[in-house]
Amino acid sequence: MTRHYGMDWLRIGAFAVLILYHTAMVFTPWGFHVKTAQPVEWLSVAMLVSNPWRLTLLFVVSGYASRALFAKSGGVGHFLTSRASRLLVPLAFGVVVMVPPQSWVELVTQHGYAQNFGYFLLNDYFRFAAIDGVGLPTWNHLWFVGYLFAYTAALSLLLLVPRPAALQASFDRAFGGWRALVLPAVYLVLSQVVIFHRWTDTQDLVHDGIAHLAYFPAFLFGFGLARSAPVMAAFVRWWKPAAALAVASYAFGAGVEIAYPGSQVPPQWLGDQMLVAHQLQCWAAVAALIGLAERYFNRDAAIRPMLTEAVFPFYLIHQTVIVLGEYALQPLGLSAAAEFAILVPVTVVGCWAFYLAGREVGWLRPLIGLRRRAAGATAPRHVQLFQSLVAGDPWWRRRDRAQPDPA
Numbered sequence: 001m002t003r004h005y006g007m008d009w010l011r012i013g014a015f016a017v018l019i020l021y022h023t024a025m026v027f028t029p030w031g032f033h034v035k036t037a038q039p040v041e042w043l044s045v046a047m048l049v050s051n052p053w054r055l056t057l058l059f060v061v062s063g064y065a066s067r068a069l070f071a072k073s074g075g076v077g078h079f080l081t082s083r084a085s086r087l088l089v090p091l092a093f094g095v096v097v098m099v100p101p102q103s104w105v106e107l108v109t110q111h112g113y114a115q116n117f118g119y120f121l122l123n124d125y126f127r128f129a130a131i132d133g134v135g136l137p138t139w140n141h142l143w144f145v146g147y148l149f150a151y152t153a154a155l156s157l158l159l160l161v162p163r164p165a166a167l168q169a170s171f172d173r174a175f176g177g178w179r180a181l182v183l184p185a186v187y188l189v190l191s192q193v194v195i196f197h198r199w200t201d202t203q204d205l206v207h208d209g210i211a212h213l214a215y216f217p218a219f220l221f222g223f224g225l226a227r228s229a230p231v232m233a234a235f236v237r238w239w240k241p242a243a244a245l246a247v248a249s250y251a252f253g254a255g256v257e258i259a260y261p262g263s264q265v266p267p268q269w270l271g272d273q274m275l276v277a278h279q280l281q282c283w284a285a286v287a288a289l290i291g292l293a294e295r296y297f298n299r300d301a302a303i304r305p306m307l308t309e310a311v312f313p314f315y316l317i318h319q320t321v322i323v324l325g326e327y328a329l330q331p332l333g334l335s336a337a338a339e340f341a342i343l344v345p346v347t348v349v350g351c352w353a354f355y356l357a358g359r360e361v362g363w364l365r366p367l368i369g370l371r372r373r374a375a376g377a378t379a380p381r382h383v384q385l386f387q388s389l390v391a392g393d394p395w396w397r398r399r400d401r402a403q404p405d406p407a
Contacts, residue, residue, distance in 0.1 A: 012304075037330065060222035
């Protein structure tokens with residue numbers, strides 16, 4: 001498979017939106033692990049811009065990447081083993097090392113927990129019970145990694161089943177043309193609104209069946225899309241109508257949120273319509289973004305390999321940086337705007353520091369989702385480019401010499 005740089009940029013952008021979204025969660029009226037003293041009511045309206053589609057997009061992009069990884073793996077067994085090491089090892093490391101500070105801050109700031117972090121980690125975090133409704137241990141934001149591995153395992157089982165050679169052609173026909181926009185949207189409305197009513201996810205792998213009805217098909221769709229020129233062409237052709245539908249659906253949902261702010265609940269008929277708009281916005285936004293990625297962003301840049309590698313370590317650590325950063329800011333008595341202005345750059349710097357330091361430590365690399373470096377191997381090209389930037393030979397002067405990475 002030829003590497004699709006547009007999907008790389010889409011993955012980078014989606015995770016950037018996710019990190020900004022989690023930062024904003026500190027300041028909304030919605031529940032989160034740490035909260036500002038001055039929640040901003042109107043921010044929930046702004047959050048609805050990305051709330052319906054951000055996770056579905058990540059699962060589609062993950063399915064797309066899985067097709068490329070499977071093509072290089074040499075078989076189902078090697079594919080699953082490779083994905084297990086790249087997903088489960090960082091997940092375990094995150095649950096043991098990166099998530100505990102989040103749970104401790106949540107208990108201290110919202111539940112009156114009086115013990116210090118050392119006591120919490122040694123005595124309470126691994127108790128496999130709840131403290132004041134907070135289950136311990138937990139995976140918090142890392143639930144996405146657990147779901148992704150579960151879907152990868154299910155995909156591996158499906159790949160063991162004999163399948164007709166024409167299966168990809170069937171996918172191309174089923175979702176070619178306008179059907180790429182309409183059929184998934186109809187499915188989401190039927191499964192998430194008409195049959196079930198899903199306002200949010202439980203983030204419990206075993207008891208989140210309705211969310212699986214949305215996310216697992218999105219993952220499989222991405223897997224099929226990776227080899228489907230007709231469906232990709234359909235997204236390019238229909239991205240403008242898709243974007244218009246996404247904007248209109250957001251406007252409706254935002255209007256309901258404004259009319260019923262905070263804890264106010266709209267009547268059921270209006271809530272159902274908001275759910276429909278939520279699902280329409282979800283797929284319309286995904287379709288528009290994929291079309292844009294194919295049409296305008298399927299091109300490389302010197303900094304792209306480093307950003308592609310950095311995305312997963314960023315994801316692993318970002319929420320811990322956010323929670324600890326806000327916890328440190330709370331005693332200062334700043335306004336919400338001042339806290340946000342400080343917390344965003346603190347989160348970015350913390351994520352970069354975690355990645356740049358972690359990638360240089362051989363034993364730490366697999367724990368933060370990076371491949372091991374072969375003995376005696378030279379630094380990857382994106383590392384050399386970063387070093388050249390530090391040395392005064394910036395990447396934008398080297399763009400004409402940059403070559404695609406072999407991953």
